[in-house]
Amino acid sequence: MKLSQIIATALLCCVSVQGAAAEREIDRVAAVVDNSVVLQSDVDDVVNRVKRNAAAQQQTLPSDAALRTQAVERLILTSLQLQLAQRMGMQISDAQLDDTIRNISQDENLSLEAFRQQVVAEEGDYERFRERLREEMITGEVVRANVQRRVYISPQEVDSVLKLMEEQGASNEQYNLGHILIAIPSQATTDDINAAKERADKVMELLRDGSDFKRIAIASSSGSNALEGGDLGWMNINEMPTLFSEAIRGRKKTDMIGPLRSGAGFHILTIFDIRGENVADINEVKSRHILIKPSIILSEERARSMLAEFVTKLRAGEADFAELAKQHSEDPGSKLNGGDLGWSEPAVFVPAFRDTLNRLQPNEISEPFRTEHGWHIAQVLDKRTVDATADKKREQVYRMIFNRRYNEEANNFLRELRTEAYIEVMAED
Secondary structure (H helix, E strand, O other): OOHHHHHHHHOEEEEEEOOEEEEEEOOOEEEEEOOEEEEHHHHHHHHHHHHHHHHHOOOOOOOHHHHHHHHHHHHHHHHHHHHHHHHHOOOOOHHHHHHHHHHHHHHOOOOHHHHHHHHHHHHOOHHHHHHHHHHHHHHHHHHHHHHHHHOOOOHHHHHHHHHHHHHOOOOOOEEEEEEEEEEOOOOOOHHHHHHHHHHHHHHHHHHHOOOOHHHHHHHHOOOOOHHHOOEEEEEEOOOOOHHHHHHHOOOOOOOEEEEEEEOOEEEEEEEEEEEOOOOOEEEEEEEEEEEEOOOOOOOHHHHHHHHHHHHHHHHOOOOOHHHHHHHHOOOOOOHHHOOEEEEEOHHHOOHHHHHHHHHOOOOOEOOOEEEOOEEEEEEEEEEEEEEOOHHHHHHHHHHHHHHHHHHHHHHHHHHHHHHOOOEEEOOOO
16 A cells, blocks of 8 residues: 555544444545645645635636646645755744734734734634744745855856946846746656647747736746746846846836746746836944844743843843843854944845834834844844945845845755655545
């Protein structure tokens, strides 16, 4: 008996119905993924969420079969990342999850209770939402931990892009791209490549005949954003993969581009929208923080409560922020300077830290909050708006190159993770 059959059998339970013994399937296995499984109930959950979002946006969708195929693929990648996170010892605590939810609710100008009610109204199950968010945070950390070390950008690369931007008039336009990937397998044969090219050509034909791009992306794309209709979000041309940036130069909104060949397969692009970006002014904050890292010896709750005690003393004028940072902070980069982080754009920090700095007023001290680095308290000392100097332009160019390279390497990492795994997708009854 196959592993998948053993697992599927184990998910059957017998119940009594009107005195007669009857066997009822409470769940079934949709796919076996290394040492774990994808359950049909999870597939149904993804499909239902996509349908709700599509209904809210009046977006047409492909068949249920196509949706389920995409949902299974999404859950296979999630399972592989969660298993890798377990091997790496990577976890998201309840305290860290609560802090993230608090940040989300504040960004939406809702109280925690109002946010909870909104989630229940839209999705029905708040605890399921929490666990899905926890999984998203873990998978994001897995990708970051494995991809950041692959990205190296030399000063010469930054100089080259700066020079190119100056020659081209330093366009600040951003593009909202749609993307469909017709993938080819690793070690593809000539027949595999020809078959993929034929499918890509058929997709282009459908799009040129007026088919809805997002619907086709959900049905046909192997890209990681397939269930979002292939929407890649807003990007400057220098943040895109080189293949994409070269192909869209001079193109207009709604243009169809492709198929473009890469090692991953054949790409089809469209431009959903184009907008200008004002980069003349940059908002910066001067801030400082104290970092406490939980460990085997120091629990999450003790780390948080230590910082809560510091906040109480600081607000009462019974302690000095810089002295506390020098004595207790575990950030080697700022400890000796009393936790001082200098002037920075909030965007250079991890999301939870960035969001906290954006909310604080000058001289305000935050409550303890959690990031992947540990527990923090932060204080904004001042805020300012500055011109985009040459140094700032270099930082922006570096970030553009980094984002482009990071996205390319993240896709490579996920492909490698899937290729090396044992995966068996169960046939539907």
